[in-house]
Amino acid sequence: MNYFELLRLAAPEAVLVVTALLVLALGLLNGRASGLCSGVAAAGLLFASSAVLMLPAQATLFHGMLVITPLVALFKVVCLALAFFTVILARQLDTPHHGEYLALLLLATVGLMLLVGSEELLVIFIGLELTGLSLYVMAGFDKNDVRSAEAGLKYFLFGSTASAFTLFGISLIYGMTGTTGLAAIGGKLGAITPLLAAGMVMTLIGFAFKIAAAPFHLWAPDTYQGAPAPSVAFIASASKVASFVVLGKIVLIGFGPAQGTAAWHAMVAGWAPLLAALAALSILIGNLVALAQTNVRRLLAYSAVAHAGYTLLGLVAGGREGFSATLFYTTTYAFTLVGAFGVVGLVRRETGGDDFVHFVGLRRRAPWLAGCMAVFMLSLAGLPPLAGFFGKFYLFSAALRIGGNHGLLWLVVLALFGSLISFYYYLMVLKVIFVDKAADNLPTFKLDFLQRASIALLAVIVLFLGLFPGGLVWQITSSLP
Amino acid sequence: MIAWTIYVTFGGALLLLFLPHVLARWMALLASLTGFVISLNAFFATGDSGTFKTIVQLPWIRGLGFEYHLAADGISLTMCLVTSLTAVSAVLFSWDVEERPNEFFFWLLLVVGGSYGVFLSADLFLLFVFYELVIVPKYFLIAIWGSTNKEYGAMKLTLYSFFGGALALIGIIAIYVTAGGATLDLQQLAQFKFAPQFQSWVFPILFLGFAVLAGIWPLHTWAPTGHVAAPTAGSMLLAGIVMKLGAYAALRVAMNLLPLGFQMWSKWILVLGVIGIVYAAGVALRQRDLKFVIGYSSVSHMGFVLLGLASANALAVGGAVLQMFSHGVIAALLFAVAGRMIYRRTHTRDLDALSKMNLSKLLPFAAFSFVIASAASMGIPGFSGFAAEITILLGVWKAYPVAVLVTGAGMVLVAAFTLRALKKTFFSDAATAVRTQQGRVPLDPDWSEQSPISAAEKWGASLLMFATLAAGLYPKFLLDRILPAVEAMHFLKP
Numbered sequence: 001m002n003y004f005e006l007l008r009l010a011a012p013e014a015v016l017v018v019t020a021l022l023v024l025a026l027g028l029l030n031g032r033a034s035g036l037c038s039g040v041a042a043a044g045l046l047f048a049s050s051a052v053l054m055l056p057a058q059a060t061l062f063h064g065m066l067v068i069t070p071l072v073a074l075f076k077v078v079c080l081a082l083a084f085f086t087v088i089l090a091r092q093l094d095t096p097h098h099g100e101y102l103a104l105l106l107l108a109t110v111g112l113m114l115l116v117g118s119e120e121l122l123v124i125f126i127g128l129e130l131t132g133l134s135l136y137v138m139a140g141f142d143k144n145d146v147r148s149a150e151a152g153l154k155y156f157l158f159g160s161t162a163s164a165f166t167l168f169g170i171s172l173i174y175g176m177t178g179t180t181g182l183a184a185i186g187g188k189l190g191a192i193t194p195l196l197a198a199g200m201v202m203t204l205i206g207f208a209f210k211i212a213a214a215p216f217h218l219w220a221p222d223t224y225q226g227a228p229a230p231s232v233a234f235i236a237s238a239s240k241v242a243s244f245v246v247l248g249k250i251v252l253i254g255f256g257p258a259q260g261t262a263a264w265h266a267m268v269a270g271w272a273p274l275l276a277a278l279a280a281l282s283i284l285i286g287n288l289v290a291l292a293q294t295n296v297r298r299l300l301a302y303s304a305v306a307h308a309g310y311t312l313l314g315l316v317a318g319g320r321e322g323f324s325a326t327l328f329y330t331t332t333y334a335f336t337l338v339g340a341f342g343v344v345g346l347v348r349r350e351t352g353g354d355d356f357v358h359f360v361g362l363r364r365r366a367p368w369l370a371g372c373m374a375v376f377m378l379s380l381a382g383l384p385p386l387a388g389f390f391g392k393f394y395l396f397s398a399a400l401r402i403g404g405n406h407g408l409l410w411l412v413v414l415a416l417f418g419s420l421i422s423f424y425y426y427l428m429v430l431k432v433i434f435v436d437k438a439a440d441n442l443p444t445f446k447l448d449f450l451q452r453a454s455i456a457l458l459a460v461i462v463l464f465l466g467l468f469p470g471g472l473v474w475q476i477t478s479s480l481p
Numbered sequence: 482m483i484a485w486t487i488y489v490t491f492g493g494a495l496l497l498l499f500l501p502h503v504l505a506r507w508m509a510l511l512a513s514l515t516g517f518v519i520s521l522n523a524f525f526a527t528g529d530s531g532t533f534k535t536i537v538q539l540p541w542i543r544g545l546g547f548e549y550h551l552a553a554d555g556i557s558l559t560m561c562l563v564t565s566l567t568a569v570s571a572v573l574f575s576w577d578v579e580e581r582p583n584e585f586f587f588w589l590l591l592v593v594g595g596s597y598g599v600f601l602s603a604d605l606f607l608l609f610v611f612y613e614l615v616i617v618p619k620y621f622l623i624a625i626w627g628s629t630n631k632e633y634g635a636m637k638l639t640l641y642s643f644f645g646g647a648l649a650l651i652g653i654i655a656i657y658v659t660a661g662g663a664t665l666d667l668q669q670l671a672q673f674k675f676a677p678q679f680q681s682w683v684f685p686i687l688f689l690g691f692a693v694l695a696g697i698w699p700l701h702t703w704a705p706t707g708h709v710a711a712p713t714a715g716s717m718l719l720a721g722i723v724m725k726l727g728a729y730a731a732l733r734v735a736m737n738l739l740p741l742g743f744q745m746w747s748k749w750i751l752v753l754g755v756i757g758i759v760y761a762a763g764v765a766l767r768q769r770d771l772k773f774v775i776g777y778s779s780v781s782h783m784g785f786v787l788l789g790l791a792s793a794n795a796l797a798v799g800g801a802v803l804q805m806f807s808h809g810v811i812a813a814l815l816f817a818v819a820g821r822m823i824y825r826r827t828h829t830r831d832l833d834a835l836s837k838m839n840l841s842k843l844l845p846f847a848a849f850s851f852v853i854a855s856a857a858s859m860g861i862p863g864f865s866g867f868a869a870e871i872t873i874l875l876g877v878w879k880a881y882p883v884a885v886l887v888t889g890a891g892m893v894l895v896a897a898f899t900l901r902a903l904k905k906t907f908f909s910d911a912a913t914a915v916r917t918q919q920g921r922v923p924l925d926p927d928w929s930e931q932s933p934i935s936a937a938e939k940w941g942a943s944l945l946m947f948a949t950l951a952a953g954l955y956p957k958f959l960l961d962r963i964l965p966a967v968e969a970m971h972f973l974k975p
Contacts, residue, residue: 378617383613383614383616383617384609384610384611384613384614385610385614389610389613390542393606393650393654394545396650396654397545397654397657397658397662400654400655400658401658401662406655406658409651409655412651412654413651416647416650416651417647419647420640420643420644420647423639423640423643424636424640427620427636427639431624431632434621434624434625435621435624435625435632468541468542469542470541470542470543470544470545473542473544473545474543474544477544
C-alpha cells in the first residue's frame with residue numbers, strides 16, 4: 001500500500017477538496033463572481049462523479065477505513081447529484097459570500113462521501129463531524145435573518161450533543177471488542193450485556209439525530225424554517241441519504257449479531273426493537289404535529305420526521321431486501337425534497353415568506369412551478385405513479401416479508417395510518433396552491449432558465465422513478481452483498 | 482385494441498395541458514368519443530368473453546415481478562362500455578365550463594383513463610396504481626369547480642378513498658408476500674391456494690378497502706356529500722364510474738383470489754348490502770336537496786351490487802355487474818338533470834323551492850329525461866334497473882329468501898323517494914304561473930343563465946336514455962357477455 005494508491009482511490013474526495021479551495025479563492029478574489037463559483041463547483045462535482053465511476057469496483061484500504069464497493073460508488077454518485085442540484089438551488093441566494101457557501105457545501109459533500117465510503121467507526125465519526133460542522137455554518141449562513149441564526153445555533157447545539165453521545169457509544173463498543181472495524185465488531189459481539197446495550201443506544205442516538213427521527217427531531221422544525229432553502233435542501237436530502245447508508249452498515253454489519261426482532265408477539269432485545277420504537281414514534285409524532293402547521297417549511301420538517309420513520313422500517317426488517325428498500329426510499333425522498341425546497345425557496349424569494357398564504361395564487365403566477373410542487377407533494381404522500389408510492393410499497397412488502405409470520409404488520413399498519421394523515425396535510429398545500437382564490441393583480445414569477453429546468457428535471461426524476469423503479473432497485477440490490 | 486382506451490384518454494389529458502382554452506372541450510370530447518367507439522367495438526367484436534384474455538403483457542418492474550399486463554373478459558368490457566358512455570355524456574354536460582377549462586378536462590380525463598386502467602388490469606400492482614391514480618383528480622374536480630360546501634366534500638371523499646386504498650394495500654401486500662413475493666399477476670395468484678386462516682383475516686380487509694369506494698354501509702357517507710359538492714360532470718363520474726371501481730376490484734381481486742375468505746364473510750357482506758339498500762332509501766326520503774336524494778339513491782343502488790356479489794351465485798353476480806352498468810347510466814342521467822339542467826338555471830336544488838317553479842312546463846326536456854331516469858331508477862320493467870335488480874333478486878332468492886323480502890321493502894322506499902323527488906321537482910300542484918318569455922326561462926333572479934336546454938345537453942341525455950332503454954329491453958346482449966366471465970371465476974367453486 002503506497003500513497004499513490006491511496007490518492008488514486010480517494011480521487012473523488014481529493015477532487016472535491018481541491019474544488020472547494022478553488023471556489024473559496026475565487027469567491028474571495030471577486031465577490032461578484034457568483035456565477036463563476038457555481039460553474040466551478042458544478043464542474044468539480046461532475047469531475048468527482050466521473051472519478052467515482054472510473055475507480056475499481058472493489059477495494060479496501062487500511063482495514064476498511066476506506067472501502068469501495070458498488071454500493072459505495074452508487075451512493076457517492078447520489079450524494080454528488082444531490083449536491084449538484086443544491087449548487088443550482090444556491091443560485092437563489094442573495095449573498096456576497098457565494099464562494100464561501102459553495103466551499104462549505106463541497107466540504108460537507110466530502111464528509112458525506114467519507115461517511116458512505118467507510119466501514120470503520122472512527123472514520124465514520126470524522127465524516128459525521130466534517131459534514132456536521134459545514135452544515136451548521138450553512139444553516140446559519142444568512143446573517144441578516146435572525147431566524148437563520150437561530151436555525152444554525154439549534155442545529156449546532158443538538159448536533160454536537162448527539163455527536164458526543166455517538167463518540168461515547170463508539171468508545172464503549174471499542175472497549176468491549178478492541179476494534180473499530182465494523183466487520184470485526186460484528187464477529188466479536190455476543191449476547192447483549194448492559195454495557196453493549198448502552199454502547200448501541202448511544203451510537204444510534206447520533207444517527208437518530210441526523211435522520212431527524214423522533215424524539216431526536218426537535219432541531220428539525222426550526223432549522224428547516226430558518227435556514228436558507230438550499231441549506232435545508234441539502235440537510236434534508238444528501239445528509240439523510242448518507243446517514244441511512246451508514247446507519248444500515250453499522251447495524252447490519254457491525255451490530256449484526258445483536259439484531260433481535262420487533263415482531264409483535266416475539267420481541268427479542270436488540271437494535272431492531274429499538275429502531276422500531278424510533279420508527280413508530282417518528283411516524284406518529286411527525287404526522288400528527290405536521291397537521292397543525294401553517295408554514296410549509298415546518299410542515300415539511302415534521303413530515304421529514306415521519307418519513308424518517310417509514311424509512312427505518314426497512315432497517316427494522318433487516319436483511320438484504322429491507323436494506324435495499326430503505327435505500328430506495330431514502331434516495332427518492334431526497335430528490336423529492338430537494339425539488340420541494342427549491343420551489344419553497346423561490347416562493348420565499350418572490351413573495352417574502354413561506355407560510356400557506358404566500359403560496360396562494362402560485363398556480364397563476366408560476367404554473368409550472370405549481371405543477372412540479374404537486375408532483376413533489378403527491379410523491380411524498382405516496383400516490384402512484386410517483387416514486388413515493390413505489391418506495392412505500394417496496395418498504396412495506398419488505399417489512400411484511402422479513403418479519404416472519406407477518407410479525408411487523410403492526411408497524412406497516414401504523415405507517416399506512418400515518419400516510420393517511422399525511423395525505424391530508426399534503427393536500428392542504430395543494431389546496432392552497434390550486435384551489436384558493438388569489439388577488440387578481442399578482443405579478444408572475446421571474447425565473448431564469450436554470451432554476452426552472454432544474455426543478456422540472458427533479459419532477460421528471462420523481463415521476464420516472466415512480467414509473468420505472470426497476471432500474472434503481474436493480475442497481476441497489478445488485479450492489480448489496 | 483381495447484387497451485387504446487387508456488392511451489387515448491391519457492394522451493388527450495396530456496395534450497390538454499398545451500392546447501388553447503377554446504379547444505379544450507373539443508379535445509376532451511374527441512378523446513372520450515374515441516374511447517367510446519373503441520369500447521363499443523371491442524364489446525361487440527369479442528367472441529369469447531368467458532376467458533380473461535391477455536391484451537398486452539410486458540415486464541415492468543423486474544426485481545419484484547410486476548408486469549404491465551392488461552386483459553379483458555366480459556365483465557371488463559361491460560365496465561369499459563359504461564365508463565366510456567358516462568365519460569362522453571359527462572364531457573357534453575360540461576360544455577359550458579368557462580373557468581380553467583383545460584385543467585377541468587385534464588382532471589376529468591385522468592379519472593376516466595384511470596378507470597379504464599383498473600377495469601383492464603390483469604396485474605394487481607398495475608390495478609392498484611390505476612385505482613389510486615383516480616383519487617387526486619376527484620379532489621381537484623370537486624374542490625375547484627364544485628358547489629355547496631365543496632372543500633369539505635372534496636376532502637371527505639378523498640380521505641375516504643385514500644383510507645380504502647390503504648386498507649386494500651395491506652391486503653395486497655399480504656397476498657404478495659404470502660404468495661412468494663414473485664408475482665402479482667391475477668391469473669397466477671388465482672391458482673395459488675392461500676391458507677384458510679390467512680384468507681379469513683385478509684379477505685375482510687381487502688374487500689372492505691375496495692368496498693369503501695362502492696359505498697358500502699356504514700362507510701358510505703362520503704358518497705352523498707361528495708356527490709352534492711361535485712360539479713355535474715364530477716357527480717356523473719363519481720356515481721357512474723368511480724363507485725364501480727370499488728365494486729369491480731372487490732369482485733376481481735378480493736372475491737376471486739380469496740374464495741374461502743369470501744365464503745366465511747359473505748353473509749356479513751349480504752347484511753351490509755341489505756342495510757345499505759334500506760337505510761339509504763329511508764334517508765333519501767327525508768332529504769330536501771335534490772342532489773342529496775340522488776346521492777343516497779346511489780348508495781341504495783350500490784347496495785344491490787353488494788347483495789348480488791354476496792350471494793355467490795352466478796346469476797346474482799352477473800346481475801350485480803349488470804346493475805353496475807345500469808346504475809352507472811341512470812345515476813349519470815339523474816345527476817345531469819339535477820346538476821346541469823336544473824341547478825344551473827334555477828340556482829337552487831331545494832325541493833320546496835323547486836316545487837314552486839312549474840319546471841315541467843319551463844324545461845320539458847329536463848322533465849322528460851328525469852321521468853325516464855326515475856322510472857329506470859325505481860325498477861320499472863323495460864328499463865335497465867329492472868333487468869338488473871330482478872336478476873340479482875332471482876339469484877339471491879335460492880339461498881337467502883329473507884334478504885329478498887327485506888330488499889323488497891327497500892325497493893318500495895326507493896320508489897317512494899324517487900316519486901317524491903320527481904313530483905316536487907317537476908309536477909307540483911303548487912306551481913305558480915311563471916311563463917316563458919321568448920324561449921328564455923325566467924327562473925333565475927339575476928338572469929345570468931337562462932338559456933334553453935342546449936344541444937350538448939340533449940345529446941348527452943339522449944345517449945344515456947338510449948343506453949338504459951337498450952339494456953332494459955334487451956339485457957341479453959350484456960348478460961351474454963357477463964355471465965360466461967362470471968362463471969369462469971374461482972369463487973363459485975373454491
